[in-house]
Amino acid sequence: MTALLEVRDLRVAFGAAAAVDGVSFTVAPGETLGLVGESGCGKSTTALALMRLLHGAVTGGSAHFDGRDLLALDRPAMRGVRGAEIAMIFQDPGTALHPLIRVGEQVTEAIRAHQAVSAAVARARALDLFRQVGIATPELRLRAYPHQLSGGMCQRVMIAAAIACSPRLLLADEPTTALDVTVQAQILELLQTISRATGMAVILITHDLGVVAGMADRVAVMYAGRIVEMAPTAALFAAPAHPYTRGLLGAVPRLDQGWDDELPIIPGSVATAIAASGCRFAPRCPRADRSCRATPPLAPVAEGHLAACWHSG
């Protein structure tokens, strides 16, 4: 099976600061890849770089989507990809929708940006899409403004606009972080349903391991601009190979913990000034030693399971 998206050695720098430093991964058609890490680790930046929405940042590497390098396309061609072949939804639907434009128009303009259809046809399509994403009384909702809808409803509108042109890849950047817990589950289920029904691949970006566990086929764990571990979801949860992944899993509170037990934490925080060389997790790693001064490669530890740690063998 050939990959739908093949990212190779992606680098993004804002001025002198590298935010993404040599990230490589692939996404197969219809596959859902979870991209996990603490905030500031570069996961959102990776997605925005793929969409070429990072103004003023320097990018390097390649990202072949269906045979074309997204990073090398000219601007009109890239505009043809955005929204039509790769769509994106964001963390806070409250701010991602234009506050002064009716939500119906925000969906129809996505259609009409890529397809020469009349306003009436676009409207009918938007109505269909609203039904598809589970918006009740869609005729009424088309004329609503974002502030008249709940957060979950707004995210449904965002999804409707995103899938309007039947894209083959959806970049979902923390799509449920800003929502209530019960709504989170509904939105994730909706994404999963759409993905299965249409064969749309999804890159699901989140800091919440619970989210990827339920939805992703494979998971890539990012730390400080690099992927440190990548594995099928079940394998990752069963046998995390990288100390950072283990820390993340340990940091999810469990019901069988006693009240008085201290919550396990990963000491320290994401290094903002990235060290010149070596493993970037070393300063926070319980297993760090001299060997960690050299950068560990992302190497296989099992079938389809990669980890970047000298001690993962």
Add this chain to the structure above:
Amino acid sequence: MLRYLGGRIGQSLLLLLGVSVIGFALMHLAPGGPLAVYTLNPTVTAQDIARVKHEFGLDQPVHVQYVKWAFGLLTGNWGYSFFGGRPVGGIVLERLPATLELMGSSLALALIIGIASGIVAAVRRNTVIDYATTTLAMLALSLPTFWFGLLGIYVFAQTLGWLPAGGMASTGGGGVPDRLRHLLLPMLVLGFVLVAQWSRYTRSAMLEILSQDYIRTAEAKGLRPMRVLLGHGLRAALVPLVTLAGLQLPLLVGGALVTETVFSWPGMGLLFVNALGTRDYPVLMAILMVGALVVVVGNLLADIAVAVIDPRIRLTHV
């Protein structure tokens, strides 16, 4: 929406009442009073002054005068000029079109050039274009309008002879081209300051909006840059910009007064300055009230426009 509108109109009326009280009080509490000019004139006797005072009702207590005047204002009797005795309403209103012509054309110029340059500066921020635009705008705001007007007259009227130095039309009339030639210089002078303000406000409003999430969403949909910039960016910027249009009105009215005096433009500003020289109270008060009315009504219209553009305001204020 109707209740919101009613509330705003009520507020506006209260504002006008406040303006009239303060204006009236200022005028009558000033040392010497309205007839101070006459006391310096040796040919005018004390009896003459008393007679004139009585004639114009100036010997009555201030609050009685105010009520009479305010009642007259509402019923269309704006009093009579101290000089020539013509009804004030006629004197002021015949000057209104000239002022509106000057203000309107300058504002139109400012809207077009100011907003366009502001958008360009915001999109090309921290480039040479941005620095040049913002610096030029700041300089324009620092120019004394009257001096700028005088320089314009010197260069274009006196030295080059391309444009007339003042007035609204050549003696003996002249057609539309002649009137436009007269309008051009004052319009540019008054417009220059306004362009600068609009440019600055548009730039800062657009800068804030362009960093919003929904702009990124619009880009992620693959919309054309112009559509993102105007359909999404400027649409959101309209709310602060329309509000600005309302707030800018005192500057516009004040600037029109300055420009009119320099270019002998026969509008209300020139009338005001002339009436000031002769201490013609009824005329001064009428112009002050018309000026305040323009400001208040403008602000009201701006608020209504904002409520139409921004559905959230309709919701919160109803």
Add this chain to the structure above:
Amino acid sequence: MSDILLEEIPLPAPAGRSHVLRRFVRHRLAVLGVVLIALLGIGAAGAPWLAPHDPDEIAISERYAPPFTAGRVLGADDLGRDVFSRLLYAGRISLAVGVAAMLVTLIVGFAIGAFAAYYGGWIDTLLMRLTDVMLCFPSVFLLLFVAAFVTPGLGSIALMIGLTCWMEIARIVHAQILALKSADFIAAAELAGAPAWRIVLRQILPNTLAPILVAATLNTANAILLESYISFLGYGIQPPQASWGNMLTNAQSDFQVDAWLAFFPGLAITLAVASFNFIGDALRDALDPRLRDA
């Protein structure tokens, strides 16, 4: 929740002193403004020593002398008075009016804004409505209106300008105090047992200072403009005392004889006003961390 452990708590970076300075210097125009103001200030303060002639000395034989003739750098005016000397002396008046008027706007604006915000209730409503009413008057109208009835002089003109331009300061002070009254860090200071005066001195004042400083600078610029205009019309500083504005009173007729006469006073006004505006603009950028990239 895992959110709490994985999401960093964002801490706003404090605007350090060196940082403020760097951004200030980056605004070269503001630096230029400071230099120009300094030059104009020195010229004005040192006028008695720097002026080559008595500013009121009339020399009929040298009427309309162009610049660099008859030993006069900027020429002589319609009465043969030395333009350069008059410019220096006029600068004393115009700059003094600007600064004094700015101080009046500060005092009146602060008093009204603080009083309204502190007491709240109907006092607040009344004072802030008064502010709205004052904003409805185009300040030039109001100023001329009053100026026509008051004996003109440096003090009275500064006072009048100040009394027509305090509204912005009042609004800033009002909004800042209202916002700060409910701000978390004030509550924190109260909880920590800090006395009221200390809260005002250490917390409220520094927070209010930045926007007020900016407004004060811009008010100075505006006051200089307003003074020049009413003096130009003959309701401000009265001749023979020179101000930049009244040196332009006869500009329109001067054009036909000696255009330079109308040029230099206007240039002086523009430079002074632009300098204050540039400084105010840069201060706004430098002091407000939220506008860092704007």
